Amino acid sequence: MSEKAHVASGDDHGHGHGHGDASPFIQHHYDDAQHQFDSGKFGIWLFLAQEVLFFSALFVAYVLYRYHHPEIYAYANKYLDVKMGAINTAVLIFSSLTAAWAVRCAQLNQKKGLILCIAVTLGCACTFLVVKYFEYTHKVHEHILFGRYFDPCVSSGGNSLLTKNNECPGAKGTVEWDYSTAKPIAGCLSAMAIDVDPRERGIQADCEVFETSGSIQKDKDGKEVWVEKSRKPITNRCFDAVFGDPVWGGGDDLSSPATETGKDKRPNDAFPCWNPSLQPAVCKDGWFFSWNCTGPLCKALSGGEGPFDTLQKCKDARSGKEGALKGEGTPWVSECTAGHGAGIVVEYGDHALRSSSTTRIKAECKGPPPPPVVPDPLADKPQPLELGQKAVTSKRALTHHENIVLESHGPPPEHTGMFFTIYFAMTGLHGVHVLFGVFVFIWLLIRAVKGHFTPDYFGPVDFAALYWHIVDLIWIFLFPLLYLIH
Amino acid sequence: MATNKNKERNDGPVNEPDYLNVSKGLKSWLTTLDHKRIGLMYLFGILASLIIGGVFALLVRTELMWPGQTIVDQDTYNKFFTLHGAVMVFLVIIPGIPAALGNIMMPIQLGAPDVAFPRLNLMSFYLWIVGAIMLVITIPFGGLDTGWTLYTPYSLESKTAVLIATMGVFVLGFSSIFTGLNFLVTIHKFRPQGMGWFQMPLNVWAIYATAIMQVLATPVLGITVLLLSVERFAHIGIFDPTLGGDPVLFQHFFWFYSHPAVYIMIIPAMGVISELLSVFARKPLFGYRFVAYSSVSLALLSFLVWGHHMFVSGQSRLANMVFSALTFSVGIPSAIKVFNWVATLYKGDIRLKTPMLYALSFLLLFTIGGLTGLFLGILSVDVHLHDTYFVVAHFHYVMMGSTLVAFMGALHYWWPKFTGRMYNESLGKICAWGVFLGFNLTFLPQFVMGSRGMPRRYWDYDAQYEIFHQLSTIGAFVLGISLFVSVCYLMASFWTGKRAPRNPWGASTLEWQAPTPPPLYNFEKPPVLHELYNYDDLVEVEEDVWERRAPTESEPSEVPGNAHAHAKGATEVPTAGNPVPDKDDEETEEPTEHPRVTATSEDETKPERGAIGTAVEPPSEKKEDDK
Secondary structure, eight states, rough: OHHHHHSSSSOOOOTTTTTTTEEESSTTTTSHHHHHHHHHHHHHHHHHHHHHHHHHHHHHHHHHHHHHOOOHHHHGGGGGGGHHHHHHHHHHHHHHHHHHHHHHHTTTTTOOOOOOOOHHHHHHHHHHHHHHHHHHHHHHTTTTTTTBBBBBTTTTTBBBOOTTTSSSSTTTEEEEEEEEEEESSSEEEEHHHHSTTSSSSSSEEEEEEEEEEEEEEETTTTTTTEEEEEEEEEEOOOOOTTSSSSSOOOOSSSSHHHHHHHHOTTTTOSSSEEEEESSSSSSSSEEOOOOOOOOOHHHHHHOOOOOOOOOOOOOOOOOBSSSSSSSTSSOOOOEEOOEEEEEOEEOOOOOOOOOOOOOOEEEEOOOOOOOOOOHHHHHHHHOOOOOTTTTTOOSOOHHHHHHHEEEEEESOOOTTHHHHHHHHHHHHHHHHOOOOHHHHHHHHHHHHHTTTBBBBBBBBHHHHHHHHHHHHHHHHHIIIISOOOO | OTHHHHHHHHHHOSSBTTTSSOOSSSHHHHHHOHHHHHHHHHHHHHHHHHHHHHHHHHHHHTTTTSSOOSSSSSSHHHHHHHHHHHHIIIIIIHHHIIIIIIIHHHHHHOOSSOOOOOHHHHHHHHHHHHHHHHHHHTTTTTTOOSSSTTTTTTHHHOOSSSSHHHHHHHHHHHHHHHHHHEEEEHHHOOOBBBBOOOGSHHHHHHHHHHHHHHHHHHHHHHHHHHHHHHHHOOOSSSSOOOGGGOOOHHHHHHHHHHHHHHHHHHHHHHHHHHHHHHHHHTTTOHHHHHHHHHHHHHHGGGGGGGGOTTTTTTTOOHHHHHHHHHHHHHHHHHHHHHHHHHHHTTTTTOOHHHHHHHHHHHHHHHHHHHHHHHHHSSSHHHHHHHTBHHHHHHHHHIIIIIHHHEEEEEEEHHHHHHSSBBBOOHHHHHHHHHHHHHHHHHHHHHHHHHHOOOBTTOOOGGGGGGGHHHHHHHHHHHHHHHHHHHHHHHHHHHHSSOBBBBBBOOOGGGGGGGSSBBEEEEEOOOOOOOTTTTTTEEEEEEETTEOOOOOOSOOOOOOOOOOOOTTTTTSOOOOOOOOOOOOOOOOGSSOOOOOOEEEEEESSEEEEBOOSOOOOOTTTTTOOOOO
């Protein structure tokens, strides 16, 4: 590399003039071999300092998110394969040894040893990458990915995977609300799908709510189909009217106990917002509460049959009891219809009724997995188990995720994908460094075979070894931080 | 030969071709490893970027001439100010002094033949070119409307070419890192014998401090924009609140770089100004050590104050107070510099050449810019002034009023040296005045309207601000025209300028001992290290031609040496001169240079570095070892 660069330039920095019999790789503008080596050494240390700062941001992000969401880390690290991580750690530590040994060989002018050490280091680097490849492909296959791509219930083909319970935790569902008819269009989530534990506040489904716009068009068969053109996500969550602090209302047409208690603001509200509670549903078959309000919003929510300004009897979806809710004067007058559904209510601050025929509200929800069923070892096997025998034998190989579901005690926490964001960012960047190291060691190997390195001139070996040490060191931090947390 | 003092001060025939003519053809430039050629290519790139950024600035100002739409709509306006900011910051101000002028001059000021890693230097340049192209190419690809700060979450949603721009910034960051790394090694390892840390010109000190920040701060920007880019196309969620990420984290990362970046911009300017004020006041710089230390302490403090950009971003109150207090501490080294500069001028023999006009402008503009920064460091005041034109005016006083003015001063100061041509002095003075007046007309009104509540980055405004905006726009055009004319006459000097003498300003640093323009390895014979910033021996023999007269008998005579044995022509062994008076350093105990030790590196001892001839040092200053 150095020679070519020199020949190409007109400046002739190469091939040290007046350096006597010293290595031909001492460049012209250096005083001597030692000067060149010292400069290079100082340069590589500065480069390593730069590398530390380059990785530092990711470590800061790791600490920050772990501090704020320890539950994600505790849950998600089970997806990582400690065995593979441990193999890679050992491989890298060994390669650091051989890299350091290569420097010694160069200093002692042991050409064969140098070639061997560089080759072994190179082999270790490749081994590391191969192991990493298996780890990554496995995660890609099972959709254990970063951000919103963390979706362990979907195979790479998009089909739902079945768990042992014959039910994918996190089945997807969609509800859609048409403003023009003030009726639900598509899909209805079963209450169980999005509200696994009614005792818990709110629903546990992971929903994304959109205000979509589009138009009705005719398809090939002449059927009218709704074609969505654009969607605007509604990311605000409304104040929880059922389980939250009942201090709300204060709007122009939403009466509430707020007026009674003298408070007139709903805390922390932004519009439009969506309400994830098991509440007035957009599902036709759903049951819903309604308020004793008279505004257009109520009308919309009640399917156009409002206003409701009197107390009505209600069948409580949870208890199944019929009768007025407790407490005269509470706004929780409910109207019930048959069935169990749940849905999404979108509220607008201006309370204007969206009646456009081109607008719909759409919610895409992914329910959390049901509470884990601890397999009864005796259910399948009447006989007592022998030592070492598995309690349950599945008909096919379970995915990694299914195994974790069997062992875990609950659904993945919100934003579990963030762990894999950090994981892929850190190990990916580290992997890029390893890959770069592979190229460096190939280059060194070629030069070593050509016999370029002498005790006078072994700077590149030394610098590459230093680089390799820091790559190793970073992995030694990554391995416990990502794989070994409990 | 080396003892012949007449030879070093005349600009008689130079035996070897200068670096501009040493080889011909485009290829010889594109593959050059010569720091001067690389620096010159940087300079042209930066001047081109300056024109692009300047045009965007004028478009922004024209739009703001009247309330409502003047020339463009809101979206286009957003793109204009974003591209103005991004081009000016990343392509002009940050690389302006270090990468271009520093590249050309810093090694010569050290008496070195080149930077430590010439190939890395060329790679930095190409990275800069690639980054610059990526940044500029956003214009046909939909522009960029996030503001140069690229704040999330908007930069994740913007429909403009954010991805190209962030990748461009990533590449530019590595250009900056490698330049800084190169300079740090050069300054550590290429100082000649006889030049200790406190015999370095202050420009070198400033570049040293800058390089520290370039190496240690820029990687954080690199990883940040890398994550932002990945977030844009893969939605990993690290800065995206809908996926659990933290958009304020981006601000922390961004300012962890970008606050030091502000000092990357200003500290080289301070170094240049230290040189200019001393040369044109014909006085040693007052408080040399304090100015040198203040550069480094500014560099270190710059890593601790990033949070003052985020007082209203939802930081904790404690963090705000800590960052506010640390911000004030930055005032100390800055004030040390300003006071020392003013003290340098005191009773000086001031010569108002063009570079000096720029230096004096700098002094005033930096003082205003620095003091208004203190206002913004006060928490209660910042809440009101945040994101107003007050902030805009403040950082333009520092980044443009100080850095760009110092860049212009440095450009005029060293122009004769690296081009070999004198520029038109009277045009230079006129333009320097134009820059100064135009600049103040542009940005003083912005302080007023900012303190009255005019928010920054707004396309439209209330009628009460109209007069200020109009003054500002008029000033911007005066400024723009002055800068443009400056670029024109500087370029014209290549053809029309008279040949520059070796030392037109009577400066004492090493670069003025090199031929004009310098040959490939900078010196045709080893330069002689004189006392830094001592002008007693320099006399002006005719206009713009200074020569060093023979030292008086009372002074110790100079011992010539070979700066670097590799400087061409340094084959002779110079004779030993008188012993150096102050032998407080082991290196100077050997009065003569060492013949170049050929690299027989079996022995582990470090061969002695080549010596530059004597340094007549102030006895009070103890030299430090360069290790």
